[in-house]
Amino acid sequence: MAKNPTQMGTNRTGIATSPIDSKAMIDSAKSAAPTSQGDESNFANLRTEYINRAGQKPVGAIPPPTSLKGAAQAVGTLITGKRPQVLIDMLGERLAFERMGSRIYEALLAKMNGTLPPGRSPNRQEVEEFRDQEVRHFQLLKQTMENMGLDPTVETPSADLSGVESAGLLQVLSDPRTNIEQCLHALLVAELADYDGWETLIQLTDALGQTGLSNAFGEALRDEENHLRAVRRWYADNISAEAGVQLQMP
Amino acid sequence: MALDLTKEHGVPLEKQLFDWHDMVRTPISKLDNDAFTRVRIILMNGIENEQFVFLHSAARQHDSGVRVPLARVRRVEQHQQTLVNWLLPADQSVLETTLAYEQVAVEVTAALAEQEPDPYVKQVLEFGLLEDFDHLYRYSALIDRLEGKDPNNILQSYTDVRPGRPTAEEHRAPIDDVRDHYDAKTASPITKMNVLTILAGEQQTRNYYATVGPLYADPMARQVYAEISSIEEQHVTQYESLADPNESWAEKWLLHEANEVYNYFTCLQQEGDARIKKIWERFLDYELGHLHFAMEHFKRIENRDPAEILPQTLPEPFKYTSHRDYVTRVLQAQVDLNAQGTQFVHKSQIPAGAESVRYREQLNSKGSPTETVAAGYRWTPGTELVDRAASMQAGHA
Ligand SMILES: [Fe+2]
Ligand SMILES: [Fe+2]
Ligand SMILES: [Fe+2]
Ligand SMILES: [Fe+2]
Ligand SMILES: [Fe+2]
Numbered sequence: 001m002a003k004n005p006t007q008m009g010t011n012r013t014g015i016a017t018s019p020i021d022s023k024a025m026i027d028s029a030k031s032a033a034p035t036s037q038g039d040e041s042n043f044a045n046l047r048t049e050y051i052n053r054a055g056q057k058p059v060g061a062i063p064p065p066t067s068l069k070g071a072a073q074a075v076g077t078l079i080t081g082k083r084p085q086v087l088i089d090m091l092g093e094r095l096a097f098e099r100m101g102s103r104i105y106e107a108l109l110a111k112m113n114g115t116l117p118p119g120r121s122p123n124r125q126e127v128e129e130f131r132d133q134e135v136r137h138f139q140l141l142k143q144t145m146e147n148m149g150l151d152p153t154v155e156t157p158s159a160d161l162s163g164v165e166s167a168g169l170l171q172v173l174s175d176p177r178t179n180i181e182q183c184l185h186a187l188l189v190a191e192l193a194d195y196d197g198w199e200t201l202i203q204l205t206d207a208l209g210q211t212g213l214s215n216a217f218g219e220a221l222r223d224e225e226n227h228l229r230a231v232r233r234w235y236a237d238n239i240s241a242e243a244g245v246q247l248q249m250p
Numbered sequence: 251m252a253l254d255l256t257k258e259h260g261v262p263l264e265k266q267l268f269d270w271h272d273m274v275r276t277p278i279s280k281l282d283n284d285a286f287t288r289v290r291i292i293l294m295n296g297i298e299n300e301q302f303v304f305l306h307s308a309a310r311q312h313d314s315g316v317r318v319p320l321a322r323v324r325r326v327e328q329h330q331q332t333l334v335n336w337l338l339p340a341d342q343s344v345l346e347t348t349l350a351y352e353q354v355a356v357e358v359t360a361a362l363a364e365q366e367p368d369p370y371v372k373q374v375l376e377f378g379l380l381e382d383f384d385h386l387y388r389y390s391a392l393i394d395r396l397e398g399k400d401p402n403n404i405l406q407s408y409t410d411v412r413p414g415r416p417t418a419e420e421h422r423a424p425i426d427d428v429r430d431h432y433d434a435k436t437a438s439p440i441t442k443m444n445v446l447t448i449l450a451g452e453q454q455t456r457n458y459y460a461t462v463g464p465l466y467a468d469p470m471a472r473q474v475y476a477e478i479s480s481i482e483e484q485h486v487t488q489y490e491s492l493a494d495p496n497e498s499w500a501e502k503w504l505l506h507e508a509n510e511v512y513n514y515f516t517c518l519q520q521e522g523d524a525r526i527k528k529i530w531e532r533f534l535d536y537e538l539g540h541l542h543f544a545m546e547h548f549k550r551i552e553n554r555d556p557a558e559i560l561p562q563t564l565p566e567p568f569k570y571t572s573h574r575d576y577v578t579r580v581l582q583a584q585v586d587l588n589a590q591g592t593q594f595v596h597k598s599q600i601p602a603g604a605e606s607v608r609y610r611e612q613l614n615s616k617g618s619p620t621e622t623v624a625a626g627y628r629w630t631p632g633t634e635l636v637d638r639a640a641s642m643q644a645g646h647a
Contacts, residue, residue: 058279059339060280061281096398099633099635103397135639139639139640142632152632153402155281156281160280170396
């Protein structure tokens with residue numbers, strides 16, 4: 001078995017731990033009346049109020065290109081009439097995600113050190129290759145943004161939010177207590193988003209008539225397809241081995 | 251423009267009212283707001299938290315009919331603190347907020363040191379400056395290597411990311427952290443304000459790290475927070491020891507309220523965000539109200555004129571701006587200093603068996619987290635993966 005396997009033992013979170021106390025607690029809660037009328041819709045109303053609040057601003061803005069030469073000009077003219085900020089925001093998101101993705105693979109490599117039983121997937125070489133591919137994707141996006149006259153060090157709003165979204169995944173992967181299946185589950189969430197992220201970006205560049213870009217991104221999408229397939233397989237392998245069954249993943 | 255404390259009465263305490271919608275406002279934008287707006291918000295949160303700590307401590311040790319008046323002021327400080335701290339947005343992660351705290355420490359310490367007239371207090375500030383400057387570098391390596399994020403998205407190129415006095419060398423025995431105090435009778439008002447301001451900033455930093463350190467799962471992050479939190483405790487020890495312990499508590503109360511007035515005034519003078527500026531203006535008026543309230547109690551308790559303690563006009567505001575050149579000069583001249591008792595000497599003059607040396611050897615005996623996290627680290631725009639990607643590409647070509 002792998003390190004920190006899922007085990008039977010004491011877990012005190014459920015009410016069955018203390019039948020007497022939990023009965024008393026249920027009786028107590030039932031006998032008390034709420035101090036205010038209504039239901040969860042009151043909660044939702046407050047959210048709506050803040051969403052519509054005067055002075056409410058977006059998470060952030062998209063900066064325009066820093067130079068208007070060459071490709072930047074081309075982009076400007078090609079997508080006139082459309083809203084180039086959507087593309088810029090998404091390029092920034094992909095860039096941030098890929099950078100974080102390579103750090104996620106590093107956390108996985110550290111986790112694998114000594115925790116993987118012999119013969120169990122993933123193999124180190126494959127993980128290192130995926131990590132390096134994420135770095136290359138980052139580089140591709142950086143160069144794309146530079147060619148378009150964009151500043152690749154900008155944190156766009158979607159880049160920022162992808163950091164918020166991924167924070168939990170990193171927490172799972174970097175926690176010394178988590179086992180390999182738990183980490184692979186987090187990685188699977190990341191790769192699902194990674195794959196769809198590239199697919200959306202390619203569709204967007206296509207629709208904006210930027211076929212040069214979509215061709216360059218096609219290779220990254222093929223890598224991501226491979227990542228997703230592999231992570232699903234690793235996850236299924238490990239669940240199978242731990243549960244003593246054989247799962248087939250799509 | 252200086253503020254005349256005798257003429258400006260601000261808003262009386264009973265008119266300082268809040269509700270939850272007022273306290274919980276739309277936060278600033280992590281991406282679009284100027285970094286110094288965030289710096290001001292963080293420092294003012296620290297100033298309000300210092301009020302909370304000080305007024306509680308006073309209430310526990312003094313009666314003389316002030317326990318209820320102190321509770322009244324403290325309640326307003328509480329709500330000011332909430333309104334100010336809740337201006338920080340939730341997409342600013344704990345580690346990003348940490349970078350901002352160290353940016354506060356670097357830029358505010360440098361600003362205070364620059365204007366400080368007392369050479370010893372100035373030296374103490376410059377000594378602390380190089381330590382927080384190093385923390386910024388260590389946390390930058392952490393966010394880069396843990397999350398793949400660029401620390402400069404927070405710093406906005408105002409503050410350099412490079413080693414200062416290495417954190418591993420900052421660990422000192424308590425005997426080398428307590429400083430000489432100023433003399434309340436001769437110290438200038440700006441010295442007293444500077445000491446209170448830096449103390450507030452460092453104390454909230456210690457409290458923040460001590461609270462958020464365990465929020466990270468990664469053992470590297472947990473260790474780095476543990477190590478730097480310990481240095482922030484040393485900084486609190488250092489800076490609080492600068493204040494004259496012979497000041498009476500009521501005198502200290504006056505100085506605390508005056509420092510809040512001074513700090514809100516300083517923010518108001520330099521704020522570029524019109525919405526946030528209104529908050530600084532409102533709270534300046536509230537603090538003037540607190541100051542006059544404290545003055546009345548001071549007269550009653552001590553039978554003295556507050557003018558013996560307070561200047562008629564407050565000192566000129568310190569500057570919320572990048573101190574790159576100043577910090578670089580201090581770094582070049584003082585990075586090898588360390589403390590010996592209340593004085594600062596070149597580290598080569600500290601004997602091998604000194605208490606601080608033994609203390610630090612013990613703490614670092616299984617390695618220093620801040621050395622581990624930043625091994626070989628150099629900040630590059632876009633994170634160190636930019637360099638790795640470039641060398642991978644060169645290797646392929
Ligand atoms: Fe991927
Ligand atoms: Fe206050
Ligand atoms: Fe610090
Ligand atoms: Fe500090
Ligand atoms: Fe106050």
